[in-house]
Each structure stands twice: as structure tokens, then as C-alpha cells.
Amino acid sequence: MPTALTLQEQFGQIDVYLFDQLLKGRIAPGMRVLDAGCGSGRNLVYLLRAGYAVYGVDADPQSVESVRSLARMLAPALPAASHFRVEAIEQMSFEDASADVVISNAVLHFSRDDGHFEAMLLAMWRVLKPGGLFFCRLASTIGMESHVVRIDGRRYRSPDGAERYLVDEALLLSYGERLGGMLADPLKTTIVQDQRAMTTWVLRKR
Numbered sequence: 607m608p609t610a611l612t613l614q615e616q617f618g619q620i621d622v623y624l625f626d627q628l629l630k631g632r633i634a635p636g637m638r639v640l641d642a643g644c645g646s647g648r649n650l651v652y653l654l655r656a657g658y659a660v661y662g663v664d665a666d667p668q669s670v671e672s673v674r675s676l677a678r679m680l681a682p683a684l685p686a687a688s689h690f691r692v693e694a695i696e697q698m699s700f701e702d703a704s705a706d707v708v709i710s711n712a713v714l715h716f717s718r719d720d721g722h723f724e725a726m727l728l729a730m731w732r733v734l735k736p737g738g739l740f741f742c743r744l745a746s747t748i749g750m751e752s753h754v755v756r757i758d759g760r761r762y763r764s765p766d767g768a769e770r771y772l773v774d775e776a777l778l779l780s781y782g783e784r785l786g787g788m789l790a791d792p793l794k795t796t797i798v799q800d801q802r803a804m805t806t807w808v809l810r811k812r
Contacts, residue, residue, distance in 0.1 A: 618651030621711050623794070623806045624741060628652070632739050632790065637706035642695045642730050643713030647673035654680040661705065662690045663698045696725035703735045712804075715745035717771040719759055731785050731811070738811045739790060745770045746778075746805040748795040766801040778807050786812045 617625065627633050639653055644662030646669050653660050654677055664670050670692045677686040693699060695713065708730045717723035734740055747754055747762065754762040754772065762772045775793060782789060787809035794806045 616652060616655065619648040620652060621649055621743060623743060624649055624709065624711065627741055633707050638704065639707045639709065640700060640705040640733060641709040643710060644673050644690065645669045647676045649709060649711055651680065660684065660689065661700060663693045663695060665692065665694045667692045696729045698729055700733045702732055705733050705738060706735055707739045707741065708734045710742040712743055714742065715770040715772065723771055727781065734811050736811055740787065740809040740811065742807040743804055745772055746795060746803050747772045747774050748803050748805055749797045750803040753800055764802045782809055788812055
């Protein structure tokens, strides 16, 4: 009799807010899921195990090789070499409207400036199908306005010492309108012991 998988084995290090989208049924079997800035695949363990059509892009070759290895182990039938690509998000080669779900987890706050942020965001929106779900977790100033120090533009230094591109509520709502997106959930922000703020931004593409 096969041994039951532990939660850790089944879900890996999945972001808890992405797990929430699974529980809500918004990321369902049969969907094509693209992880933009996939790293080594921390959010893809369950999706690969469950037979989703999973894709990913990352600028770091080592990370992409790691996620390809993970895919070969958990989903041997998936063509890992073509599904996981070494590319900058703003220049990714996936086709327009090819994904039911786009994941952007802890990526956009590494934007160099406004132009870089917008280029990455528009590229992710381009590959999302109409009616598709955009799931994004990124650092923000929300609730931390008096604790962050502006460096230049939207680049700030947080109390944890990191320099990041930080968004606020007005910017996210403005981009949602410009993109023709609809909030699937209200914006949710977690403040980590007055060190940094992480906001969850979930949009449905009209």
C-alpha cells in the first residue's frame, strides 16, 4: 500500500495566498498556468503533481534548470525543456492569450524603475487569456508609509534593509482599470513586524 504524501510533499513551499486561490477553485485542473519569475518552482509542486499544464519563465538559468528537473520528476510527460524558458519576463516568448492563470510571486518589487515595472506587468497581461486570473504578490508601502525611506521614484529602503520598488493602493487600482481588469479579491496586505509589507493583488481579465 503506497504511503500517503505529507502536506509538504504534496504542496511544497507554496505561497499561502496562492494556496487560497486553489481552495477557492480559481485554479482548476485542465488550466494552463504560467509562473512568471518561477525561480526553482516553489509554487509549482502541487500543480505539477496534479497534472496541470504548467509553464514558467525566469532570467536565471540555474533556477530554470532546477524547475525543469522538478518537472521531470513530478510530471515526466510534460515537455519541460520548452515549457520552462530562460527569459526576462518583459521579453518572454509565450504566445498572446495562452495562459488561464499567470502567477507573479515576489517578482515585481525587483523592478528597476517605472518603465521596467510596466514592461513586466504588460508582458504578463499579454499572455493571459480573457477571463483569466492574474495572481500577484509584491512588496508595497501600504501600512508602512512612515517606515520606508524613499531612494528615488518608487524605490524605497524598508526597515529590513532591502531596497525595493514599492507600489501603493492607488497605483494598483489605477493599473487594474487601465488593463481592463477586475479585482477578484480585495487588496490584502500583510505587515511583517514593521519590517516590510507584502500585498496580494488578484485580477480577473475582462
